[in-house]
Amino acid sequence: MKGRNIWSWLAVALGAAYFLLPLVGMFDFSMKMQRGKYSFEAYRVVLADPQFQQTFGYSVVLALLTIVLGVLIVVPTAYIVRLRFPGVRPLVEFITLMPLVIPPIVIVFGYIRIYNTSSILPFTGSWLGTNVLVLFGYAMLALPYMYRSVDTGMRTIDIASLTEAAQSLGAGWGRILATVILPNVFVSVLSGAFLTFAIVIGEYVFAALLNLNTFGPYMVWMGGNRAYEPSALAVVAFLITWACMGLMQLVTRFSKSSLAKR
Amino acid sequence: MTTRTSSLFLPMLRSRQVGNWLAVAPFFLFALLFLILPTLNIVVGAFRDIDGHLTFGNLVKLSTPSIRDAFWLSIQLSVLTAVLGCFFGFLIAAALVFGKLPGGLRNSMVTFCGVAANFSGVPLSFAFIATLGRLGFATLILRNWFGVNLYATGFDLISFTGLTITYLYFQIPLMVLIILPALEGLRKEWSEAAASLGASGAQYWRMVALPVLWPSLLGTLALLFANSFGAVATAIALTGSSLSIAPIVLFAQIRGDVLNDPHLGYAIAFAMIALTGVANGIYIFLRMRAERWVK
Numbered sequence: 001m002k003g004r005n006i007w008s009w010l011a012v013a014l015g016a017a018y019f020l021l022p023l024v025g026m027f028d029f030s031m032k033m034q035r036g037k038y039s040f041e042a043y044r045v046v047l048a049d050p051q052f053q054q055t056f057g058y059s060v061v062l063a064l065l066t067i068v069l070g071v072l073i074v075v076p077t078a079y080i081v082r083l084r085f086p087g088v089r090p091l092v093e094f095i096t097l098m099p100l101v102i103p104p105i106v107i108v109f110g111y112i113r114i115y116n117t118s119s120i121l122p123f124t125g126s127w128l129g130t131n132v133l134v135l136f137g138y139a140m141l142a143l144p145y146m147y148r149s150v151d152t153g154m155r156t157i158d159i160a161s162l163t164e165a166a167q168s169l170g171a172g173w174g175r176i177l178a179t180v181i182l183p184n185v186f187v188s189v190l191s192g193a194f195l196t197f198a199i200v201i202g203e204y205v206f207a208a209l210l211n212l213n214t215f216g217p218y219m220v221w222m223g224g225n226r227a228y229e230p231s232a233l234a235v236v237a238f239l240i241t242w243a244c245m246g247l248m249q250l251v252t253r254f255s256k257s258s259l260a261k262r
Numbered sequence: 263m264t265t266r267t268s269s270l271f272l273p274m275l276r277s278r279q280v281g282n283w284l285a286v287a288p289f290f291l292f293a294l295l296f297l298i299l300p301t302l303n304i305v306v307g308a309f310r311d312i313d314g315h316l317t318f319g320n321l322v323k324l325s326t327p328s329i330r331d332a333f334w335l336s337i338q339l340s341v342l343t344a345v346l347g348c349f350f351g352f353l354i355a356a357a358l359v360f361g362k363l364p365g366g367l368r369n370s371m372v373t374f375c376g377v378a379a380n381f382s383g384v385p386l387s388f389a390f391i392a393t394l395g396r397l398g399f400a401t402l403i404l405r406n407w408f409g410v411n412l413y414a415t416g417f418d419l420i421s422f423t424g425l426t427i428t429y430l431y432f433q434i435p436l437m438v439l440i441i442l443p444a445l446e447g448l449r450k451e452w453s454e455a456a457a458s459l460g461a462s463g464a465q466y467w468r469m470v471a472l473p474v475l476w477p478s479l480l481g482t483l484a485l486l487f488a489n490s491f492g493a494v495a496t497a498i499a500l501t502g503s504s505l506s507i508a509p510i511v512l513f514a515q516i517r518g519d520v521l522n523d524p525h526l527g528y529a530i531a532f533a534m535i536a537l538t539g540v541a542n543g544i545y546i547f548l549r550m551r552a553e554r555w556v557k
Binding site: 005011015024030080085088095102107121137140209224246 | 295358361376381391400495
């Protein structure tokens with residue numbers, strides 16, 4: 001028994017070393033911009049760079065809009081499928097898994113081919129159109145996570161009774177969804193939203209191939225042209241991912257404890 | 263899509279059913295426009311020549327040496343990172359489940375794996391350049407403290423080996439996240455029953471645990487394969503375009519038609535869908551099998 005314990009510690013310790021070393025490495029490197037001493041100079045330079053502010057702000061706006069779009073697409077669908085239309089569930093679930101199967105680069109290739117300037121829907125022909133296209137694309141990338149999350153949330157509440165109660169008080173479908181169902185699955189929506197945020201904020205392939213100046217292409221450009229700033233950017237990106245995952249766990253845990261109290 | 267599919271369900275077509283289809287129509291329209299049609303366009307394009315005639319010529323051209331080599335490199339990379347990711351992920355998960363480690367360690371490791379599995383792409387490659395690059399943290403420590411010059415040994419981060427080490431950073435955590443519930447689902451009664459019949463620990467693993475786990479293991483292997491095969495941003499940020507793997511060739515082709523043949527681009531994309539599709543199909547199939555035992 002004792003031997004087993006030592007091996008377990010060893011496996012976990014080696015794993016932890018492999019996982020921590022690159023984090024330490026990037027942090028160390030990001031602090032070395034000034035010769036001979038540790039400083040936050042690289043962060044100061046990056047944060048003061050107007051390009052950073054612009055691209056990062058752009059990606060944050062895209063991420064937030066993607067979340068809104070994702071909620072608008074997923075919540076009503078998951079609700080109808082669960083409440084009145086279980087027959088279509090296998091098809092819907094299959095579609096929500098497809099973005100995990102088809103590489104994103106192939107999908108964006110398809111976008112460029114069918115939504116070019118000479119097509120019926122020339123999304124890529126204008127600035128606004130390209131942004132709308134990339135929003136739908138991101139909503140599609142996040143679909144597996146958003147749908148899974150919301151659907152699991154709906155399983156834990158009694159949507160049939162809630163709907164009947166709301167209907168008996170005279171509420172219409174839109175009102176039921178917005179004021180009864182959405183608040184009840186809010187924690188699941190949030191959890192999907194944080195993951196969506198983490199996916200969109202550093203996304204590279206869609207943005208680069210649709211020629212959008214978001215945070216992802218900016219990071220790649222920095223990587224090719226600067227020495228220390230990329231590490232600072234990587235630390236920032238890692239902190240954002242960590243914050244998103246941490247908040248996700250927090251809301252899930254919060255919902256579990258509040259459910260237990262009921 | 264809606265009308266065509268609803269005709270499949272004609273026997274139960276009622277006004278309520280029509281209402282239901284209308285309610286889910288936005289979802290299907292979204293899926294059609296931004297997922298299904300773009301993919302179909304690529305698939306159909308792969309089987310057409312420039313004049314729109316049916317041809318297998320594009321697929322045949324995949325066997326030209328440069329493209330064949332790119333796919334072969336991608337497949338090797340994906341298989342290797344999937345196998346190593348499964349192996350190390352399994353060891354870590356097993357240590358967490360059976361190792362009698364403090365409970366807090368398990369939870370923090372799971373949280374960390376959630377972060378690491380999503381910490382891919384551009385920032386991940388920066389982290390590895392800062393660690394194992396020519397002036398990286400680990401490179402300098404090895405040189406200054408241990409007198410080992412990593413780059414004199416022939417190691418290069420911008421290489422197949424470097425890419426493998428980098429990909430494992432998101433492959434191992436994904437394996438831990440998926441296999442941990444399966445390991446926790448192994449019932450204690452099974453090992454007790456095996457022990458009461460006189461089985462040794464090794465016999466229990468070989469004859470009970472692994473046969474129960476193998477669909478999960480193989481399925482996750484397929485998932486990790488697809489996960490690594492579709493990764494583009496990490497490879498581009500790490501190697502630029504110096505390492506020709508299939509997704510990078512496709513990326514360059516979309517950017518500037520470097521192959522001088524748009525339909526060859528379709529064929530590459532189609533081959534990528536086919537490979538990840540088969541891998542994911544295996545994953546989903548084996549996952550359903552695995553769920554029969556582990557609940």
